[in-house]
Amino acid sequence: MRDYGPGHRRCCGVGRGRGGGRGALVEPAALAALVSSSGHGYDLRRVIEELTDGEILVDAGGLYRVLRRMEEEGLVTSNWAEGESGPQRREYQLTEDGRELAAHWVAHLRERERLASVLSDALESALGSEKTEK
Amino acid sequence: MRDYGPGHRRCCGVGRGRGGGRGALVEPAALAALVSSSGHGYDLRRVIEELTDGEILVDAGGLYRVLRRMEEEGLVTSNWAEGESGPQRREYQLTEDGRELAAHWVAHLRERERLASVLSDALESALGSEKTEK
């Protein structure tokens, strides 16, 4: 159901479960983190946060899911870190495929950036010209 | 929505069913079209295409779904066009709420644009600095 509660209005697809709210960001964010420093999942969250100046905070559960999927797809490899104290860690490394995909993501994100720009320009000018004709 | 052509395997979340591939674009695109010219659904597709210089092509089925959902939410109103030849047309008009939401979408799209920019910058610089150290 689409009940956002009383007096609480839905705005621009922001909210729980809105998968497409920002588009697929977790995968490219994970790739970015892994390109700059391989490591374990929990830490990658911090790397992502740092890389993006705190703009992008990924959900831990979602990140683990994405990492496992990427492993299935041969984009990363993992192994349990040995001889360490603390909880078990699964260390991830990028594969060559993963590195290639990361490069593709750059172009893809630029394209997405442009689409958002084109659309917001269109919206803005439409709203603007409407005002003048009133 | 967009035709990525044949022979394009999974890359950067492009493909069927990837809901979040580019984020929610149909709703804001529909709003943009309706701000600049109210009309019926099938025609709004063309308006969207024109507004975005052919960059954004929405799926007809998806557009109708979005329009009906927006009507449920009070963002648009519709009525069957009368006294016309051809197939029945449902004419849509923006409500005041819809106009407000359109304005919100501008800011939201700008934010999304920035996020994509931040992330692609991060990815690019990570890939770049990796190359130098090799």
Next chain:
DNA sequence: ACAACTATATGCGGTTCACATCTAGATGTC
């Protein structure tokens, strides 16, 4: 003993979207 933190993982549900398919009226062609 208990709380808090690190680390990995699953469950759940809502949402977006592309592709295929369906109905139906209008129009054109052979």
Next chain:
DNA sequence: GACATCTAGATGTGAACCGCATATAGTTGT
């Protein structure tokens, strides 16, 4: 007439994304 095609609206299906909650362990601090 039979047919293909275009316009117009609509549903079915299923993949994928994501936020939030919760579960499980080990570690560290009080």
